[in-house]
Amino acid sequence: MSFVVPQIADFQAQFALDFPYGKGTDAVSPDEIQNALNLVASGAYFNAALFSLAPLGAAGATPTTNEATLAFLYCAAHFVWKRVKARGGLRAPGAKGGTYSTGLGVSESASVGPVSTGTGWPDSVKNDPMLFQFTQSPYGEFYLQMLTPKLVGNIGLVGGERLPVGWGY
Helix, strand or coil, X not given: CCCCCCCHHHHHHHCCCCCCECCCCCCECHHHHHHHHHHHHCCCCCCHHHCCXXXXXXXXXXXXXXXXXXXXXXXXXXXXXXXXXHCCCCCCCCCXXXXXXXXXXXXXXXXXXXXXXXXXXXXXXXXXXXXXXXXXXXXXXXXXXXXXXXXXXXXXXXXXXXXXXXXXX
């Protein structure tokens, strides 16, 4: 089974309540979604080989999905969110969530009176010019939570002697 790039309908189904869809300044257009899907599909931000293609959810449930598709869609949602923010946000009065929300970024701590909280991303994320941007939106944060465990690998060392050049084997 190979990874199938999600379509606009898949994005809208995954984030049905997160964004108002349609045309105009108070909605996210299909073109904006397609541009984000194309950006993620370019391979610069997403590698399907890192994620499982095993079906998720209850047997017989629709729609069906997998880890790779979810990661792809969260990555795309991050870029939709950034694009809408870049154009000044949505203009619908009183709306919350979706493009009206913000990520926590790399805020290490915050306090109000005697109450304080601290959050932070590992240095490997904060100092990475590619990964850092995903800390800026709630969708990017979800994507990072799925991606960062996949970026850690095991390394093994094998001891042995090294022969000088020209000694042969």
